[in-house]
Amino acid sequence: MVHPLEPLIIRHTHRLPSPTGPTGEGAVAARQFDAALMSVGFKLSAELLEHLSQLSEGVVVDTAVATLGTVREVVGDHVRHNVYFADFPANVPDTFDFWMRCISGALTDDGTRASVLEQLSTGVVNLLTLPAYGNYRHTYAEMLARHDELIAAAGDRMTVLHLGGAVEDELASLYVALAGSGTPLGEDGLRDLQVLAGHCADGPQPAEIPVRENRAVVNQARLKAGAGLLLDTVTDVLRLACALSGGDVTLQEPTRLRALPRAARRALLAGLDAVVAAAPAKLADVHAHREMWKRLGERLHPHEYPQWPHAADVFAVARGEKVARSLDGRVEELLGMSDTTGAAALLKAAPGKLFRSLDRLLRAALTQEERDAVVAAAEQVVSGVSGRVLLSVREHLHNRADETGERRVFVNRLGRAWVTDDTRPPVPAPERKRLIAALDAELRRRLPAADHLLIDPDVLDVALPLSGRATSSGLGVLPRGSLSPVDGELLRFFVYWKQTEHTTDFDLSALLLNADYATVSWLSYTNLREAEGEHSGDITDAPDGASEFINLRLGAVRGSYIVPQVNIFSGEGFEEVEESFFGFMLREREQKGRPFEPRTVRMKSELRGPGRVALPLAFLRGADGRWRAKWLHLYLKGSPASNRVEGNRVAVATLLRGIVEREQLTVRYLTDLMTHGATTITVWDGKTVPAGPVTYIGLERPDGLHPDSRIVTPENLRDLIPA
The missing domain is CATH 1.25.40 (Serine Threonine Protein Phosphatase 5, Tetratricopeptide repeat)
Structure with a gap:
């Protein structure tokens, strides 16, 4: 019997709790299970395949059914992804020609002819009143029949599922990891923690819940x-x-x-x-x-x-019946009297608050003596500050260079973003450098010793997850500000949504910008075809769910930036629909296949945020001509209705500039600190696994690592943050 909480373990750890049951001849069923997983881009580790092969066929089948359902949902393959143009990306018409065909069809329909003629007399036609516009004109099966099968390629994603321990041990371990996390969890993480906390209330507890x-x-x-x-x-x-x-x-x-x-x-x-x-x-x-x-x-x-x-x-x-002076009030009083030294001394009682106030204190200091006092106070209490705050301040100081006139990007806890001019005077360079040195020394001291570091180079540009709220839940999702390589000829975005009650129209679009962040072109329902690619067609109602796609030939893209976005044209918001998610696939030109192929999905993230325009990520072309993904996880307020890519081009370009030009603190920073204490450092080549225990840091856990190894992947990247 499969435990009802097993999906939590699989989603968070990519581990399958050790199935139990009668032994038997399960090898054939296990291989079939593995083949079914590979069709959606997953695979059993060698250890897990061997374990399953020793169980009875019935146990393996039960495990396979439950696990396949979980991973299909993780990758977005639990729903049917139809497209308006059945041959997409082939035979997508010119936008104007398509609209004319819709109007012509409406004129031959007795039910709509009079309304369309009346609209034509005014010179404006509402596309939503045309029968042929916005709704699927064929079944999912009819669409599938128009597409060749996907040809497997070496670059297809393959996510390995590893053998876990007993299900209760795995649940307890996951609970302790989430509850004891040093960084805030996202909404989905908190919801999962709530479930686990109820299940594990009588079991092992984390030593600390910071x-x-x-x-x-x-x-x-x-x-x-x-x-x-x-x-x-x-x-x-x-x-x-x-x-x-x-x-x-x-x-x-x-x-x-x-x-x-x-x-x-x-x-x-x-x-x-x-x-x-x-x-x-x-x-x-x-x-x-x-x-x-x-x-x-x-x-x-x-x-x-x-x-x-x-x-x-x-x-x-x-109620104001009893006086209790707050620390903030006393600090403000001292700063109002220009007593920066006194304010810094008082804040030593709250080290985290002192470090978050350093920028302001150094700008308020009028003399070198005061600036020295502020830095000295920070140095004295640095050991009492959480690692997450130290890293946040380190990143902040790195971006507070001597120059002024930069753009400030603000992102709240919900992902709502806005940009403004930075009118603050700079932080004095000597103090900034002194503080950075103190932060580096303290963080180096806190990092655990690692005799043998095994590092995947692709993980080095992943931003440190200083808050789980900077990352949406899903597959292959990285923290805001991360960079990851994009290898493939064809880049394809997708969005899926299913409305709860009201007619809801999500519009997938892609804005193309040049090196100066000026608009080159875009793809959307108003521009179905460009030199770079095609749009799958506009769907305006999703009672049973709907999908839209954009296909791009990366070699043909004009410009330096690709910014996919999801605009809410009408209806329910991202937090109101029954379900909504975004993702992208990478393919080679000869692979063919359906519009949605789970094996080619590199990322799929939930769309749950405020605002009416979602900006999940952007794609940047480097000086070497290669493309990389820059993770955003942002939402713009937008308008209550009729949001379109054409209307938010300036806001998106301004925001992207602010994000791209800000340097994030990445895994590279911490691994550089860790290498000072490591005896052996190995760059993971994707093939050779060291014989002994290692500390592995990478995007995917290699198969065959020593059982005593410490493994850090995006699923538990928060474990890298020092306590």
Whole structure:
């Protein structure tokens, strides 16, 4: 019997929990399972294939059915991808000719002739009123019959599934890894952690849960299981209350707090009382969310529980009946008096906050003595700052060069992005260099020793995942700012969406820009054919799901940048539709095949974000003529309706310039630090596996690594971030 949580393990780790059951002659079924996996771009490791071969045929078949369903969904092959033009990418018509055919067809239709004639008399025709426009004109089976079979190529993606341990051990390990992550998880990661926390509440727990959102999710499960809560700030209690109300544990979005059962109220109040009793200064944290505390007080009724007076103090501060000066307020007061040295000294009590304030403090310092005091304060407390904050500040300082007049790119936690001029004066160069040296030394000290480093060169330009919110869930997805090679003659984007209730029209487009970020051309429903490629045709309604594709011949592309985007023309948003995802495939010209071939999919990511225009990634042509993907994971606000590539060209170009010209902190930075302590360093050639244990860092886990090896791939790249 396959465990219902196995899909979580496969998606997060590319490991298949060790199947159990009667032994037998499962070799034939195992090979068939492997062949079926290869058709969607996956494969069993040699160890896993051998293990399955020793089990009964029934066990192998049950495992295969469940696993194939999971990996098909991961790659986007769980739905049918039809196209408007059945021969796509062949025989895509000229846009104007196609529109004329649609109008001609409508004029021969008794039901639409009068309406079209009336529109023609005004000189404008609404395409959406034409019967032949926007809806599939053939079945999925009829479309498949028009395409030759895909010819296998050496460059097709092959993702290896490895043999895991017992399913409960794998679940416990995944839970500890997610709960103890040093970087925030994305929405999907938090949702999976919630499931795992409920399942693993009585099992092994991480030694530390540094991310507050993760702690809230874990506390929710512990409360339900009757275990003790993990609280060390009053805000931990507020986050837990939001989790219990089904709200936002990040506290970025308002939560409608629910009435809670008496047991939950008692647990929250007791937790609050203990936190404040141990450290009364933590009452100052209430100011950041005063209104939410007031609403929570109305739900908890602290006056009914006189045994917890310190908890009542929290709500007294929120109502303004009790004074609790915040650290931020005291710092602002000192800076208002131009006492930068005093502000830096005060912030030493909160090392992370001091490091996040360094840029401002150094710009506020009026003398060299003050600047020295700020840097000295940072050097004194650097050991108390989380690795994620150290890396964020290191990246920030690297991009704060002496020049001014650059563009600043802001991206919020939801992926909403905007650009503005950078009017700040520069950070003084001597202090900037001194701080960078201190950061490098501290990070080098924290990185674990590795006797033998095995490094895949393709991973070196992957951005460090300082926040899981900078990455969408999916297959082959890398953190925002990452660069990855793109090898193949044909590049094909795809988008799929299925509306929940209302008619919804997503439009896949591609903007082509030159080296100066000026528009060269674009492909969209308004421009179906260009020298570079073809658009599969506009679908305007998706009650049963719909797909659109863009096919590009990379050798023919004019310009230096390709920016695919998904515009919402009408209907439900990315967070409202039942399902939506974007991805791209790479093929050689002779491969043929269906419009969607899972073996050729290099990346597939969920579209779940604010705004009405999605920018998943861009493609950059280097000086050597080779193309690379630059990962964006961004959303533009757009308009409520009728978003088109033509209308957002300037905004997209400006945003892309800001992203491309900013240097990210990548895996290369950390591996350079790690090589100072490694005895042996090997560049992975894709073939030879060292005999002994290694620390492997790469895009895909090689088959045959020593069982004692430490393995870091995009699935657990967060493990590279020092504690």
